[in-house]
Amino acid sequence: MALSEPFMLAEYNAMYGLVKLHQDAVVGFFRVYLAILVVPFTAIAVIKQQTQIVWDQLSDFGIAVVAFILIAGVIIFRVCVEHQLKTILYVRCINSIRKFFASSATDDDKAYLLLPITTGVPPFFKPGRDFFWESTLMAFLNATLAGVVATNMFHAICAGIASFVLIGLLQLVWYHRVAERLEQKYRA
Numbered sequence: 001m002a003l004s005e006p007f008m009l010a011e012y013n014a015m016y017g018l019v020k021l022h023q024d025a026v027v028g029f030f031r032v033y034l035a036i037l038v039v040p041f042t043a044i045a046v047i048k049q050q051t052q053i054v055w056d057q058l059s060d061f062g063i064a065v066v067a068f069i070l071i072a073g074v075i076i077f078r079v080c081v082e083h084q085l086k087t088i089l090y091v092r093c094i095n096s097i098r099k100f101f102a103s104s105a106t107d108d109d110k111a112y113l114l115l116p117i118t119t120g121v122p123p124f125f126k127p128g129r130d131f132f133w134e135s136t137l138m139a140f141l142n143a144t145l146a147g148v149v150a151t152n153m154f155h156a157i158c159a160g161i162a163s164f165v166l167i168g169l170l171q172l173v174w175y176h177r178v179a180e181r182l183e184q185k186y187r188a
Contacts (some may be wrong), residue, residue: 005101015090015130022087025078030097030134037141040065056160058152066152070145074171077138081175084131085124085182091184094118120187126181135175143168 046067058066099117102110126132146167151160 003080008097008118012094013096017088017089018090019094022083022090025083026087026131026134026185029076029080029083030138033073033080033138036076040069046048056078056148056151056157058148063149063152065087066145067149070142070167072169073138073142073145077135077142077171078164081131081135081178084135085179087131088122089120089123089186091122095119095121110150124182125176137167139171139175142171 025124030117084145095115096119098115099119101137102113102117122129143164143166147160147164150163151157153159
């Protein structure tokens with residue numbers, strides 16, 4: 001069965017809809033993440049009428065709040081990365097559909113193909129591009145929260161620094177490993 005232009009056009013529209021869906025999901029989850037990050041501290045400051053939080057001397061309740069935000073943050077980080085990687089996969093599908101149309105295009109029409117028509121673009125992981133900065137920001141904020149929790153639990157700044165480095169690196173390494181697996185699976 002040969003692929004028809006109406007089918008491929010419908011497929012293109014469906015893939016574009018999925019790209020938009022996953023991009024909107026990342027934006028939504030990022031907003032939820034920021035709300036989870038900011039609202040508890042604002043509420044504590046208003047209720048206790050404190051304008052300054054001493055980060056290395058939190059109460060047990062404060063440590064629990066920060067730990068909850070950390071756990072929620074790591075989960076949201078992973079969900080956002082999954083959505084980001086699906087978005088890139090669907091963009092690659094769109095590129096393959098564009099390639100289908102480019103194969104039957106005239107030379108004059110090909111002049112309008114400014115975007116790539118290869119299925120290997122965009123890469124799933126590339127520092128400084130696409131979703132890298134949002135993910136890095138979330139990993140940094142989660143690592144900072146881990147450092148605050150560890151500093152308060154162990155009453156040692158070295159525990160906080162070690163937790164900061166460990167959690168930050170684990171998140172970014174996980175993102176890179178998942179992206180590499182997808183890159184190998186969907187190699188053009």
